[in-house]
Amino acid sequence: MEEKPNLTYIDNLAGDDQDFKAKFITIIKEEFPQEVNTYVEHIKSDEPRAAAEIVHKLKHKFNILSMEKAYRFSVDYEEELRRGNMKMNADFLNILQSITSYLKTI
Amino acid sequence: MNCIIIDDEATARAVVTQLCSRIPDLDVIDEFSGAMEAIKFLNKHTVDLIFLDIHMPGFTGFDFVETLKNPPKIVMTTSDTNFAITAYEYEAIVDYLVKPITEERFEKAIQKVKKSLTEQPKLGAREETDAGLDQDLYINIDRRLIKLKFKEIQLIEAKGDYIEIKTDNENYRVHNTLKKIKEKLPEKTFLQIHRSYIINFTKIIDIEDNSVLIAKNVVPISRSNRPELMRRLNLL
Numbered sequence: 001m002e003e004k005p006n007l008t009y010i011d012n013l014a015g016d017d018q019d020f021k022a023k024f025i026t027i028i029k030e031e032f033p034q035e036v037n038t039y040v041e042h043i044k045s046d047e048p049r050a051a052a053e054i055v056h057k058l059k060h061k062f063n064i065l066s067m068e069k070a071y072r073f074s075v076d077y078e079e080e081l082r083r084g085n086m087k088m089n090a091d092f093l094n095i096l097q098s099i100t101s102y103l104k105t106i
Numbered sequence: 107m108n109c110i111i112i113d114d115e116a117t118a119r120a121v122v123t124q125l126c127s128r129i130p131d132l133d134v135i136d137e138f139s140g141a142m143e144a145i146k147f148l149n150k151h152t153v154d155l156i157f158l159d160i161h162m163p164g165f166t167g168f169d170f171v172e173t174l175k176n177p178p179k180i181v182m183t184t185s186d187t188n189f190a191i192t193a194y195e196y197e198a199i200v201d202y203l204v205k206p207i208t209e210e211r212f213e214k215a216i217q218k219v220k221k222s223l224t225e226q227p228k229l230g231a232r233e234e235t236d237a238g239l240d241q242d243l244y245i246n247i248d249r250r251l252i253k254l255k256f257k258e259i260q261l262i263e264a265k266g267d268y269i270e271i272k273t274d275n276e277n278y279r280v281h282n283t284l285k286k287i288k289e290k291l292p293e294k295t296f297l298q299i300h301r302s303y304i305i306n307f308t309k310i311i312d313i314e315d316n317s318v319l320i321a322k323n324v325v326p327i328s329r330s331n332r333p334e335l336m337r338r339l340n341l342l
C-alpha cells in the first residue's frame with residue numbers, strides 16, 4: 001500500500017486559522033499512538049471484536065489524513081474482526097506505521 | 107444558537123468545533139468524550155443542538171437519544187453510512203453527517219437545523235393543548251354529542267370498525283378509528299402502546315413485563331411501542 005498521509009483536509013478546514021491546525025496536530029499526535037497501543041494490545045490478547053472498535057476509530061483518522069485506500073481497507077478489516085478474523089493485521093500495521101512515521105515529521 | 111459535541115475521539119471533536127466556528131451564530135458551549143457526562147450536563151443546561159457520534163464505547167449515540175426526554179435538535183456524526191435509516195426514525199435527529207465532514211455539507215446541516223427550529227412554534231401550539239387536561243372531546247353516540255373530559259379517559263381500545271372509550275365513570279362505543287381519535291388527544295397525556303390501545307399516561311397504576319394496568323384493565327404493550335413508553339417514565 002503506497003498511499004501517504006497528508007494534511008490536505010485539515011489545511012482546507014483551517015484556512016488561515018493556523019492555531020486550529022497546530023491544535024489539531026497536537027491532538028492527533030497524542031491520540032493516535034494511544035489508539036495504536038490499544039489496538040496492538042487487543043490483537044495480542046486475541047480480542048478481535050475489541051480490536052474492531054479501535055479500527056473503527058482509527059479509520060476516521062485515515063480519512064482525515066486523506067488516506068482513502070487505507071480507509072476502505074479498514075472498513076473491510078473492521079468487518080473481518082467482528083467475525084473474529086485477524087488475518088489482515090499485518091497490512092493494517094503497515095498503515096499504522098506509515099502514519100506514525102508521518103506524524104513525526106509534522 | 108448553542109450546541110454541544112459528543113464524540114469519544116478528540117480529533118473528531120476538534121474538527122466539529124472548527125466547523126462550528128465558521129458559523130456566525132453558533133456557539134459550542136461544551137464538548138464531551140462520553141454520553142454519561144453529556145447526560146449530566148443536559149440535566150442542568152439547555153442546548154439547541156447536539157452533534158452526536160453514533161459509535162461510542164458502552165453507550166451508543168442512539169442509546170443516548172433514547173434517554174433524552176425532550177431532546178434538542180441532533181445532528182449525528184459518524185464514519186458509518188449504515189445507520190442513516192435508523193437515525194431518521196428519531197424525530198430529534200435532523201441530519202446525518204458522514205466523517206470526514208466537509209464544510210459545505212456541514213453548512214447544509216446547519217441550515218436544516220435552523221429550518222427545523224423555526225418550525226418549532228407549530229409544535230409548541232400543540233403542546234399548549236397538551237397541557238390543557240381540562241379540555242373536552244365530544245363524541246357522537248346515537249346522534250347525541252357527549253362531552254368527555256380528557257382527564258376522565260382511561261384508555262381507548264380499537265374493536266373492528268369501532269373504538270371503545272373507557273372513562274372513570276362509563277364506557278362508550280363509537281364508530282370511529284384509533285388513528286382519528288389519536289389526532290384529537292393531547293400527545294403528552296395519551297400514548298399508543300399497542301396497535302389496538304391508546305392509554306392515558308396519567309392513569310397507569312403499574313407496569314409489568316409487557317402489560318400496563320390502567321384502573322382494572324390490563325393493557326398489552328407492543329414491542330415497538332415499549333421504548334417510547336419507557337422513555338416517558340420518570341424512573342427512579
